[in-house]
Amino acid sequence: MILKIRAWCEGIIIAIIISIIIEMLLPEGKNKKYVKVVIGIYVMFVVVNPILEILNYDIKFEEFFGFEEISVSTSLDSNMKDVYVVGIQESIKQEIEEMGYIVKSINVNVDSNYENIEKIELSVEEEENKIREIEPIIIGNKENKLNLKYTNIIAYLVENYSISEDKIFFK
Numbered sequence: 001m002i003l004k005i006r007a008w009c010e011g012i013i014i015a016i017i018i019s020i021i022i023e024m025l026l027p028e029g030k031n032k033k034y035v036k037v038v039i040g041i042y043v044m045f046v047v048v049n050p051i052l053e054i055l056n057y058d059i060k061f062e063e064f065f066g067f068e069e070i071s072v073s074t075s076l077d078s079n080m081k082d083v084y085v086v087g088i089q090e091s092i093k094q095e096i097e098e099m100g101y102i103v104k105s106i107n108v109n110v111d112s113n114y115e116n117i118e119k120i121e122l123s124v125e126e127e128e129n130k131i132r133e134i135e136p137i138i139i140g141n142k143e144n145k146l147n148l149k150y151t152n153i154i155a156y157l158v159e160n161y162s163i164s165e166d167k168i169f170f171k
Helices: 002-025 032-054 061-065 075-098 142-149 151-161
Strands: 101-110 117-126 168-170
Touching: 002 032, 075 101, 075 117, 075 151, 117 151, 151 168
Parallel strands: 117 168
Antiparallel strands: 101 117
């Protein structure tokens, strides 16, 4: 009990010291009286709170001031994350098109924390006006052919988006 009274007194002293410092730092003006009211409410709350705890009285400020409980939806958070992924896709598309390719589709998969890119899927073709080099004939896996064909795109993505080559796929 004595420890609680001591902690209560320390809380009151700290609240008074903080309020004195804030009042000294405030410039003279119209808003000073409003700040003093808020400081007074803060000090009063610090003084009254332990007494209410002893009496087991629970103040519900929501009911006292007429506030209703508002449920926060995470859809805004997920929408912001979707905007982040779309922004990455648009940035990659713009850079690839500046290299002289036409991007048909792009899909970027990120981890659950939206920190790392897990996979990039691209459907790309060269522009019609671009002078093409003679492509070597490669017998084997289609993915290997596409990866050799778009080595400059792969190098750009690896360098700028910190993704390994094995996570970049072409359709």
